[in-house]
Amino acid sequence: MADPVRDITDEALPDPPADLAAMVRRIAAAADPVAIVERSLDAVTALPDIDSAWMLLADPPDGDLVCVGGRGPVDLSAFKVPAATHGGAAATERALAASLASRGLTAPSPTCAPLVVADRHLGHIAVAGRPSVDAEPVRRCLDVIATTTALGLSHARLAQTSAEQERDRRDLALAGEIQRSLLPKPDAAGSAVYGLNRPYRKVSGDFFDFFSPPDGLVRFALGDVSGKGMNAALLMAKTASLFRCLGKTMNDPADLLALINREICETASRGMFVTMVAGVYAPASGRVRFANAGHQPPLLRRTDRTYEEFPADAPPLGIIPEIAFDARTVDLDGGEFFIFTDGLTEYRHGDSDVLGVDGLIQMLETMADSPLEERLHVLLADLDRDGWEVRDDLTVLAIDDAKASRSLDGGGGVIAAGQGETLGFLTVPALVDRVRLVRGAVEAAARLCGFDVATSADIVLAVAEACQNVVVHAYADRAEGTIELRTFRRPDALVIHIRDFAPAVDPRTVRPRDLDDIIPGGLGTHFIREIMDEVDFLPPPSGGGNLLQLIKTRVERE
Amino acid sequence: MSCDITEDDGTLLVRLHGDIDLEHADGVRDRLLDCVARGKDIRVDLSQVDYIDSSGIATLVEALQLAKDNGTALVLAAVSTQAQRVLKLARLDKVFTILETPAASPAGGG
Numbered sequence: 001m002a003d004p005v006r007d008i009t010d011e012a013l014p015d016p017p018a019d020l021a022a023m024v025r026r027i028a029a030a031a032d033p034v035a036i037v038e039r040s041l042d043a044v045t046a047l048p049d050i051d052s053a054w055m056l057l058a059d060p061p062d063g064d065l066v067c068v069g070g071r072g073p074v075d076l077s078a079f080k081v082p083a084a085t086h087g088g089a090a091a092t093e094r095a096l097a098a099s100l101a102s103r104g105l106t107a108p109s110p111t112c113a114p115l116v117v118a119d120r121h122l123g124h125i126a127v128a129g130r131p132s133v134d135a136e137p138v139r140r141c142l143d144v145i146a147t148t149t150a151l152g153l154s155h156a157r158l159a160q161t162s163a164e165q166e167r168d169r170r171d172l173a174l175a176g177e178i179q180r181s182l183l184p185k186p187d188a189a190g191s192a193v194y195g196l197n198r199p200y201r202k203v204s205g206d207f208f209d210f211f212s213p214p215d216g217l218v219r220f221a222l223g224d225v226s227g228k229g230m231n232a233a234l235l236m237a238k239t240a241s242l243f244r245c246l247g248k249t250m251n252d253p254a255d256l257l258a259l260i261n262r263e264i265c266e267t268a269s270r271g272m273f274v275t276m277v278a279g280v281y282a283p284a285s286g287r288v289r290f291a292n293a294g295h296q297p298p299l300l301r302r303t304d305r306t307y308e309e310f311p312a313d314a315p316p317l318g319i320i321p322e323i324a325f326d327a328r329t330v331d332l333d334g335g336e337f338f339i340f341t342d343g344l345t346e347y348r349h350g351d352s353d354v355l356g357v358d359g360l361i362q363m364l365e366t367m368a369d370s371p372l373e374e375r376l377h378v379l380l381a382d383l384d385r386d387g388w389e390v391r392d393d394l395t396v397l398a399i400d401d402a403k404a405s406r407s408l409d410g411g412g413g414v415i416a417a418g419q420g421e422t423l424g425f426l427t428v429p430a431l432v433d434r435v436r437l438v439r440g441a442v443e444a445a446a447r448l449c450g451f452d453v454a455t456s457a458d459i460v461l462a463v464a465e466a467c468q469n470v471v472v473h474a475y476a477d478r479a480e481g482t483i484e485l486r487t488f489r490r491p492d493a494l495v496i497h498i499r500d501f502a503p504a505v506d507p508r509t510v511r512p513r514d515l516d517d518i519i520p521g522g523l524g525t526h527f528i529r530e531i532m533d534e535v536d537f538l539p540p541p542s543g544g545g546n547l548l549q550l551i552k553t554r555v556e557r558e
Numbered sequence: 559m560s561c562d563i564t565e566d567d568g569t570l571l572v573r574l575h576g577d578i579d580l581e582h583a584d585g586v587r588d589r590l591l592d593c594v595a596r597g598k599d600i601r602v603d604l605s606q607v608d609y610i611d612s613s614g615i616a617t618l619v620e621a622l623q624l625a626k627d628n629g630t631a632l633v634l635a636a637v638s639t640q641a642q643r644v645l646k647l648a649r650l651d652k653v654f655t656i657l658e659t660p661a662a663s664p665a666g667g668g
Contacts, residue, residue, distance in 0.1 A: 432581045439609070457640050461647075465612055468580045523612035523648060530647050 020141060024148045033156045037069045040125065040149040045071045047141050050129040054079070056092065057115070057123035057153070065092065065123055072128070074103060092124050100128070113142040115150035122150050175233060176202040182240045184210050192283055192404035193218055194373045195397040198343075198380075198390075205232030206341045206395035207240040211247070212544055216481055216501020218283065219247040222397045223276035224295065224341040226316075231272065239264065239274050239317070251480070253278045253291040254327040257317065261293065265321035273318040277339045279327075283404035284427055284482045284501075286332040291325040293317045296342055299357065302335040303402070307361055332401035336372060343394030347383050355388065372400040420490035423448055430474075430481035430500065435467045438485050442496065445487035449494040450554060459494065459552050462531040465524030466498050466548055474502035474546065493533070493553045501545035561589045569599045575606040578614030586614065590621040597628060601657070605636035615648050622654065633657055 023043035030036045037055045044053040052072025056079070058065045065081040081095050096110045115122040125146050176199065183197055195208040205228055210220035221243045225232040242260045250256045256278050264274060277298055279290025290298065294316030297309035314325045330337070347355035355363075363382070367375050376396055383390075423445045428434040442463045446456035467483055475481040484499040529535055534551035559582040562573040570593045578586050593600050602618070604610070618634070625632040635657040637645065645651045 435580070436577075454639070454643065458643065458647075460609075461611060461640075461644065464579070468611070468613070472580070523616060527612055527644070527647050 020144065024144060027145070027148045027152055030152060031156065031159075033153055036149060036152040036156060040145060040152075041069055041071050043145045044125055044127055044142065047127075047138055049135075049138060050127045052110075052128040054096075054126045055123070055149075056081070056096075056112075056126060058121070059157075061120050061122060074100060092126070096126050111139070111142070113139075113146035115146055115153065117150045117154040120154070122153055125149065172202045172230070175230070176204075179204055179207075179233060179237060182207065182209070182237060182244075184208075192400050193220060193281065193397070194376070194400070195222075196376060196380075196395070198394040200343070200391060200393050201228060203230060203233035204393045204395075205229075205236050206343065206393040207236050208339075208395050208397040209240055209243055209247075210397065211244070212501070213248055216282075216284065216545055218281040218399075219279075220281060220339075220397060220399070221247065221276060221278040222295070222339045222341070222395060223274050223317075224393070224395070225274050226272050228393070235264075235272055235274065238267075239276065243276075243278060247278070251280065252327060253280060253289060254325040257291045257293050257314075257325040258323065261317040261323060261325075262321050264318040273316040275312075275316045281332075281337075281399055283401075284484070286334065286401045286404065287329060288332060288337055288399065289327050289329045291327045293325060296340065296345065297357075299338040299340075299361075300330060300332065300335055301338070301361075301364065303333065305365065309357065332399065334402040336401065337399040338396065339398075340396040341392070341394060343390055343392035344396060346392060347388040347390050349386070349388050355383070372398050372403065420488040420493075420495055423487040423489050424485075425487075426485045428483050428485070430471045430483050432468070432471055434483075435464050435471065438467050438483070439464050441485060442487065445489075445496075446494055446552070449489050451494065451552070455552070458531045459496075462528045462550060462552075463496055463498065465527050466550065469524055470498065470500045470502065470546075474500050493551050496550040496552075497538075498548045498550070499545060504544070504546060559585060561586060563589065563593065565598075569601055570596065571601050571603065573603040573606065577609040578607055578617070579609060579611045580613045583613035583617045587617045587620065590617065591624065594621055594624045594628060594630070594632070597630060599631040599633075600625060601633050601635050603635050604638055604641045607638050607641050610641045610644050612644075612648070615644055615650065618654070619650065631655070635659060 020043075023039075023046065027036060027039045027043060030039050037057075041053050041055060044050060052070070052074055054070040054076050055068050056065050057068050067076040067079040070076050076096075076099065079096070079099050081092060093110055093112045096112070100110065110126045110128040112124040112126045114124055125142065127142060179199075180197075184195065193210045195210065197204060197206055197208060199206070205225040206223065208220070208222040210218055212218050221240075223236065223239050223243075225235045225239065239260065242263055243256070246256055246259055250259070257276065260276070260278075274293070275295035276293045277290055277295045279288055281288045290310075291314070292298070292310065292312035293314050294312050297311040300308045300310070302308070310328065310330070314323065345354075345356050345360055347359075349355075363379055364375070367378060370378070376398060380394075424441055426438065426441045428437050439460050442460050443456055446459045447453075451459065463485070467485075470481075470483055481501055484497075486497040486499070488495040488497070528550065531552070532550045533553045534549070536549045538547040538549050559574070559576040559578065561575070562571075564571045564573075572590065572593055574586065576582070590600075590602070600621070602621075607614075622632045633655040634645075636659060637656055642651070642656075645654065645656075
C-alpha cells in the first residue's frame with residue numbers, strides 16, 4: 001500500500017503543501033473542538049487550488065448539519081441542513097451548491113469530504129476553488145485532513161462526555177451521602193426502634209426516620225417515593241425533612257400526614273407520589289398510634305406468634321390535596337411492629353417466585369430467638385445467600401416492644417447493679433395531682449423497709465419533691481410525659497429510682513436552695529438533699545431521659 | 559384541701575385542712591393573700607394539715623413577707639408534726655412565730 005503523504009509530496013501534487021504531516025499533527029494536538037476546526041480549516045486552505053473551505057458539523061450526530069467555521073469570501077455561518085434531510089456527501093454538496101448559488105456564486109461547485117469515525121458521521125469539510133479541486137491528489141489530502149479532524153473531534157467529545165459523567169457520578173455519590181445523613185443515627189431513640197435502608201442505586205426513593213422529643217414518645221415514619229433515580233431521591237429528601245420538622249410539633253399522625261400531603265401536592269412534580277406511614281410509639285405503654293397513606297400494611301407480630309396486617313385506608317401523599325387521614329392505635333403488648341417498603345416483599349427468586357408477606361412471616365418464624373436488629377440482618381443475608389434478588393430500594397423500620405419493656409425493667413446494667421430486692425414499680429403521668437399516687441407508694445415502701453413513721457414521712461416528701469421537679473421543670477408541664485418510680489429494699493437502705501423521659505438534666509444546675517432564696521423548686525431540692533443520704537443522677541438508660549437515684553440508709557437502733 | 563376563715567377579736571383565723579402541696583398551693587395562696595390585704599393580724603392553724611411541701615411552705619413565706627410589709631402579724635398555730643418537720647427542714651421554724659395552741663381557742667400567750 002502506497003503512503004498517501006509520500007505519493008502527494010513525491011509526485012502527484014504539482015505544488016504540494018509545505019508539510020502536510022505537520023498540519024495533521026497540529027490538528028491532532030488540539031484539545032478542544034473549536035481549535036480542531038480552526039486548524040483543520042487552515043490545513044485545508046493551504047492545499048493548492050482551494051480558496052474557500054467550510055466545516056459543517058452535526059452535533060449530536062443526528063442533529064442539524066450546521067456551518068461552524070469557514071475560510072474564503074463567502075460567509076456560510078447561516079447555512080444549515082435540517083437533520084431529516086442531510087445524508088451523504090452528494091446530498092450535502094447539492095445543498096451547498098444551492099446555497100452558494102443563492103449568493104450568486106455558481107461555479108465551481110463545491111466538494112465535500114465526510115468526517116467519519118467508526119461509522120459515526122460527524123459532518124463534512126466542504127471546499128471550493130478552481131476545477132482542479134476535484135483532482136485525485138487534492139482529494140486524498142482532503143481525506144487525510146478530514147479523517148484526522150473527525151478523530152480529533154470525536155476524541156474531544158468523548159473526553160467532554162466522560163468529564164461530565166465523572167461530575168455526575170460524584171454528584172450522585174454526594175447526594176447518596178446526604179440522603180444517608182437524613183436517616184436517624186442507630187441509637188437515636190433507644191434500641192427498641194430500629195431501621196435499615198438499602199438503596200438499589202446510589203440514591204434512594206425510600207426513607208425512614210425516628211426520634212424522641214423530650215416527652216419520651218418516639219415519632220417514626222417510613223416512606224416510599226414513586227419511581228427511582230434523582231427525582232425520587234429529591235422528593236424523598238423533601239418528605240423526610242417535612243416529617244422531621246413537623247413531627248416535632250405535631251402529635252397526631254393523621255394531622256401530620258394531612259399537612260405533609262398538602263405540601264407535597266402543592267409542589268411535587270406531576271405524577272409523583274409518596275406512600276408513607278407515620279406514627280408515635282410510647283415505650284412506657286407499648287402503644288403505637290399511626291396513620292397510613294397508601295403504604296403497604298404494617299405488620300404486627302404478637303408474642304404468641306400470631307400476625308396482623310394494618311392496610312391503608314387513604315391514598316398516597318401528593319395526589320389529592322384536601323384529604324383526611326385516620327389514625328389508629330395498636331397495643332404491641334411486648335410484640336414487634338414492622339413497617340417496610342415493597343422492596344422487602346418483592347424479593348424475587350427466578351422468574352416467578354416472589355417473597356411476599358407470607359414468605360416474610362415464614363422467614364421470621366424460622367429464625368432463632370435473637371434480637372430484632374440481628375434477625376433483620378440475618379434475614380437479608382439469608383435471602384441474598386439463597387439467590388433471592390431485589391430490584392428496588394429496601395427499607396424496614398421495626399419496633400421491638402419487648403426490648404422496650406426489658407430496658408425499662410432494669411436491663412442494660414445501669415439499674416441492675418446492687419439496688420436490692422424490688423419492692424414496687426409505678427408509672428404515673430407527669431401531672432401534679434398524680435404525685436399523690438407516688439406518695440402513697442413511697443410511704444408503703446418506706447414502712448416495708450422498716451423506717452418509722454416520721455422518717456417515712458420525710459422520704460415521702462423527698463420523693464414527692466423530686467417528682468414535682470420532673471413535672472414542673474423537666475417536662476415543663478407538658479401533659480404527655482410519664483414518671484416511673486421503682487423502689488428497692490437493700491438490707492441497709494431503701495433505694496428509690498425516679499425515671500423520666502425529659503431532656504437530660506445537668507446535675508450541676510440542680511442545687512440546694514440558698515436559704516434566702518425562696519423558690520419552690522430550689523427549696524424542694526434542698527429538702528431532698530437534707531432528707532436522703534445519697535442523691536445521684538445515674539447515666540440515663542437507653543431510651544433517654546433522666547434517672548435519679550435516692551438512697552435512705554437505715555440507722556439500726558441499739 | 560379546704561380553708562375556713564373566721565374573725566376573732568380583730569384577728570383573722572385561717573384554718574387549713576388537707577394537703578398543701580403543688581396541686582393546692584395556688585388556692586391557699588389566693589386565700590392567704592386576700593386575708594393579708596384586709597390589713598388584720600392573721601393566725602394560720604395548721605393542725606389539720608396532713609401534708610405540706612416546698613410549694614406550701616413558699617406560700618406561707620410569701621404571706622408572711624407581705625404581712626410584715628403591711629405592718630401586721632402572721633403567726634402559725636398548732637402546727638402538725640409533718641408541717642413542723644418541713645418548716646425545720648427549711649430552717650424556717652425560727653422565722654415564723656409558732657403558737658402551740660389551736661387557733662380556735664383564745665390565744666394564751668406569745
